[in-house]
Amino acid sequence: EVQLVESGGGLVQPGGSLRLSCAPSGFNFNDYAMRWVRQAPGKGLEWVSGVSAGGFSTYYAESVKGRFTISRDTSKNTLYLQMNSLRAEDTAVYFCAKSRGGGRNSGFDHWGQGTLVTVSS
């Protein structure tokens, strides 16, 4: 059974940093692109970032470009999202999601339960 478990969320002050982790199981992590999606309170889903299966290509939404960094560690079988210069508008539940296949046309076939990030003083 595919499982994705996020961790690392919490309360952080504006301008601060946080690193989210996502621990996958039940599939070969190295074979699939991975993505981060967030949902702000009372709002819809918003794609944040993506990384290719090999980790060589990364992609970001304009709202986080230059502040967030996605990465994957195959030795630790973990996906990360380093979030710097956090703003109040980054407050959201962050989900990691697995790409169903390769390429930009693929949907997200498995999701974690999410981890809450709150940016507030």
Place this chain on the structure above:
Amino acid sequence: QSVLTQPPSVSGAPGQRVTISCTGSSSNIGATYDVHWYQHLPGTAPKLLIYDNNNRPSGVPDRFSGSKSGTSASLAITGLQAEDEADYYCQSYDSSLSGYVFGTGTKVTVL
């Protein structure tokens, strides 16, 4: 600021059919990028409902179906059940934004 537009809410009685529209543009749905649909209950992990416009993952009831035409797509739920009450999102890729885009989301209420 979602680039895919959905109605905020739809409702129907048990057993009825409801449809949810997803309107995009020439840089996403109209550019032949596939549309995917997700069901989301607050506090839980979103679930892939339809992939590649009209395909159901294993375990998704055939009451759910998807279609795509031009710059729009739609999700249909037939034989509406109480357990279908949830938020539904369409999703595609946008070449102008060079990233994935979600719809504004639709809340389905079973009367």
